[in-house]
Amino acid sequence: MVRVVRASQVEIDAAVQALRDGELVAFPTETVYGLGANAQNPTAVRKIFETKGRPANHPVIVHLDSPRYLHRWVREVPSSASVLAERFWPGPLTLVMPRAANVHDVVTGGQDTVAIRVPSHPMAQQLLTAFGGGIAAPSANRYGRLSPTRPEHVRDELGDAVRVILDGGECQIGLESTIVACDAAQVRLLRPGAVTVTQLRDAVGQLLIGADLNSPRVPGSMPAHYAPLTPMVIVPAGEIDAQAAGLSQGGKRIAVLAQRLPLKAHKYVTWINAGRRPEQYAQDLYANLRTLDKAGCQQILVQDVPHDERWDAVRDRLVRAASRFSETDDTGAMAVLP
DSSP: OOOOOOOOHHHHHHHHHHHHTTOOEEEEOSSSEEEEEETTOHHHHHHHHHHHTOOTTSOOEEEOSOGGGGGGTBSOOOHHHHHHHHHHOSSSEEEEEEBOTTSOHHHHTTSSEEEEEOOOOHHHHHHHHHHTSOEEOOBSSSTTBOOOOSHHHHHHHHGGGOSEEOOOOSOSSOSOOEEEEEOSSOEEEEEOOSSOHHHHHHHHSOOEESOOTTSOOOTTOSSSOSBOSSOEEEEOGGGHHHHHHHHHTTSOOEEEEESSOOSSOOTTEEEEEOOSOHHHHHHHHHHHHHHHHTTTOSEEEEEOOOSSGGGHHHHHHHHHHHHTTOSBOTTOOBOOOO
16 A cells, blocks of 8 residues: 655745745655646746747646635636536546636737635645645656656656655555646546546436547647657567567567566566556556656567456557557567557
């Protein structure tokens, strides 16, 4: 079980002061670590984009400690959003709604919508309550890279660019939040996460899946994202051993992320058995990929995950990661697309 960590008052005070000074603070949520800035300070929010190397037209999520402050950020709250907030907040759900007039373009990527989340992690709640305002926070990593789920991931990747890193241990969920766009006419799932399609439909009834031409841009929606530096492909489950064995012949070092142990050991293969439980696999995914990324291998093979909704968020992240390296490589391996 993941340990639940609370910060000391000294740590919270330091983080709050950094936010008020226009500096960046990394903090844990139940999904991944966020790179936070005062959402009402455009100069501070721009530091997020500069530090991450994030395109300026990509919106960031505003984190609040309670839905009672929605009126400061949202022009109107659709009834569907109220239902979802009541059901899933605090928790791993982001709602995209019409933005209030005072919300700066740097937060919304120039759009007429704003993304809001109320996280459940106790340390995130401590920070948000003490700060008394919205914190704009994408994941605390370089743009397009693996999201951080442990404080050391933030330190390794961002270093001194962050004034304060609050150590809340390992994130419980390990994948970014579900993102849903709500307006008066419809509810649309724009990014899968721990809140599933079935749960959303149970709450609001009709649910559209995936973006259309009129959908707002949201975090993590680029075709290639969440990627390691080592080239990565997704391999059908029944072929993972054969591909690992074949590619490692001649001394080529191969890394494997699978859901079971290998049928036989191979000298040049680094193999991680991530198991068959979707929640545990998701929690460990980015940490496992970071481990394999540092293993000195020439390629990462990932066993394709089951095709049911409990694995939708994992599959989404894996497909986007593999897409960074094109659909085929010099071995002829094919990334499995949705």
